Amino acid sequence: MKPSTPAIAAAAVLMMFSSAGYAQDSGASLFQSRCQMCHGADGKGDTPTGKAFHVPNLHDPAVAKMTDAELAGVITKGKNKMPAFGTRLTSAQIDSLVAYIRTLQKQ
Numbered sequence: 001m002k003p004s005t006p007a008i009a010a011a012a013v014l015m016m017f018s019s020a021g022y023a024q025d026s027g028a029s030l031f032q033s034r035c036q037m038c039h040g041a042d043g044k045g046d047t048p049t050g051k052a053f054h055v056p057n058l059h060d061p062a063v064a065k066m067t068d069a070e071l072a073g074v075i076t077k078g079k080n081k082m083p084a085f086g087t088r089l090t091s092a093q094i095d096s097l098v099a100y101i102r103t104l105q106k107q
């Protein structure tokens, strides 16, 4: 039996909604979906991918003393193995990520 086209279309729409629902604008959910695999949930980079890519600890004083604009610049343009997110995220999303990194640094 062939699956009906409307059923496939409905499934495709559902998938689109579920991924869009995940990509919310809050810094925390963006960090979980885009950054955590390298930087770790706590920003310490203590993940297998983080170690392989030599991801810095975001709590490190060298990162903590960077300005918000500098952090946003790295996220937008990338740096060495750090991917650039400027084409995938809006500047508002990048700002909320910078704000989220600041809350991680206080922990």
Ligand code: HEC
Pocket: 030, 031, 034, 035, 036, 037, 038, 039, 053, 054, 055, 056, 058, 062, 063, 071, 074, 075, 079, 080, 081, 082, 083, 085, 097, 101
């Ligand atoms: C593929 C793994 C990977 C992903 C995904 C990733 N990063 Fe990075 N990130 C890196 C690496 C590697 C560096 C170190 C870059 C360097 O200094 O050479 C880094 C560095 C940084 C720094 C510190 C910059 C500095 O100058 O020390 C910040 C802030 C940062 N990332 C934020 C983010 C945010 C926010 C996201 C999600 C939008 C993200 N990263 C996603 C790998 C990643």
